[in-house]
Amino acid sequence: MDRHRMRILGKIGRNTLLAIYAIFALFPLLWMIIITFKSDTEMYTTTFFFKPTLDNYVEVLLKTNYFKAFLDNIIVSSGAVIISVIVGVPAAYALARYNFKRKEDLAFTILSFRFAPEILVILPLFMIYQQLGIYDTYFGLIWVYQLITLPLLIWVLRGYFEDISVEVEQAAQLDGYSWYHVFWKILLPLIKPGLVASALLSFIFAWNSFTFPLLLNGFKIETVTVASLKYIASDTVHYGQMAVASTIAALPEVILALIIQKHLVRGLSFGAVKG
């Protein structure tokens, strides 16, 4: 009887804690969405009762060039991820499979791209970009985003390739498949969960990047993270408009994550070789 009661108490306790955490995590997002419907005058009230208005949306979406920023962000972020995938998958394969001189040093160097805070390297980068004439270009931003996306992709995928027994590849070769067939038919399906997860994460990091687009872009190209800043005017801060910009900026990430959720399954590679 006592044990039964303990179990119920345990369940209640667990769920209460989870609920508190959920509120803690989700409330800021909820508050942000609520703010988007508030007028500037009601902004600082903390009650949930207010007169909803769509003024903020009209202001941001129709009267500024927010869509241009949104599009720019899509171009540079997806461009960065696509190039990272094209470069990173073979790089990860090479690091996992082949032995060459200074292999671990190379892998570590790639990882070290993420060590320094962006703000630390931005000044030299700014000058280099000015000299090369790639300041304020799509190419320049996609290139610098490789510092963010490539290390992540390579290090995640290297682990996935290492998990695949080399004998599986050899067996496929003996079955009569060329290396390209082996790659498309055997390797790619096996690294897919890792590829999808790391590409998504890379995309999110690139999408949310702020320092690089702020300082390496001028007027031609603008990302949503930088565009959101514009609602801090000299006289007042338009929190409502800023909230709209942020909410819409978060949408693609949420939608992408939901779409590819079913590919984020692990464990396919287990059980193929002797355990």
Added chain:
Amino acid sequence: MAHIELDNITKKFNKVTALNNISLEVKDKEFFVLFGPAGAGKTTILKTIAGIEFPNEGLVKIDKEIVNLIEPAKRNVSMVFENYALYPHISVYDNIASPMRSPLYKKDEEFIKKEVYRVASMMKIDHLMDRLPSQLSNGQRQRVALGRCLVREPNVFLMDEPLAHLDAKLRHFMRAELKEMQSSFNTTTIYVTHDYLEALSLGDRIGIINNGAIEQVGTADEVYYTPANEFVARLIGEPEINIFNVDLVNDNGKLKVNMLGQDRLFQLEDEVIGTLAKHDNEIVDLGIRGTNISYSLGKEDDDYIKGIVYSLEPIGNKSVLIVNVNDELIRLIAPNNLQAKLDSEIYIKIDMKNALFFDSEDKTFIIRNNQERLIKGMA
């Protein structure tokens, strides 16, 4: 259906020499067994033939043609890997069908279905067709791997311990099945194992490998009755062969041996005396298998040697009796009903007709009695 030849193959992994100047010839349609302890280089030989490891030196020939520079896919060899190497993301059916769907060996789906079910029923896995490899036991995975290998008609089957993970009953069944298949398939097979029973029962010829070098190549009879050296003799047979030093003594013009610290001399068979007399060392090693030693609880005649029961271990239908004779442990076969107390006295008799003699320095085989009659067709 091919003749395989390895010509002075040397393979190094960094500084470790895996294969040291190996030459080997496997005849067309032969069932050739590579047998040796773990790490001897058996798997490396298979991979070298398959083309997935490249020799540092030497030539690989399939049907007299040098294939060193031919891709693995185009050598038309079929291999079972020791760790199965199944494709984890596709079903058992698709795994077995894979070789017949590749661009090189393409067949139509109807034919594939027939063939897949043929090998699957042979391997007794036809009820598992829709499962993924991760949903199978190790024994089932091994049979899928074997099925994927056997579904083709390659130049040569390469099998790396294909029965190692099956339970004893299934292993016996599959061993018989493989032997049967071999005679009907007419395909060259190279089979790696570390189980001497498998090696003796399956192999037309057996190659014994140790430390990347070939110790002996011969038929089952040859390697069992006339092992090339003490290593081969110890590797084959259960319990392990007894090998100990004996002194050759000239007793009034007739060569005899003094062994196991006994006072008397033991007779040698006439056939071996001539060869042993020519041998320049007075000390040789004598090898005698456990089945060729008899025992008695009392001293029946002068040939019986006194010893002490060291251990008695039942192994199913018989027991292994270990007797301590002057600090030399002698292993022999005894029936299960033997009642022998540990440390009690026992007498053993060594059947000199079946004794093998080895050089005590380089451990190579010298002579045994009855050699020509045991090895049919041996030179």
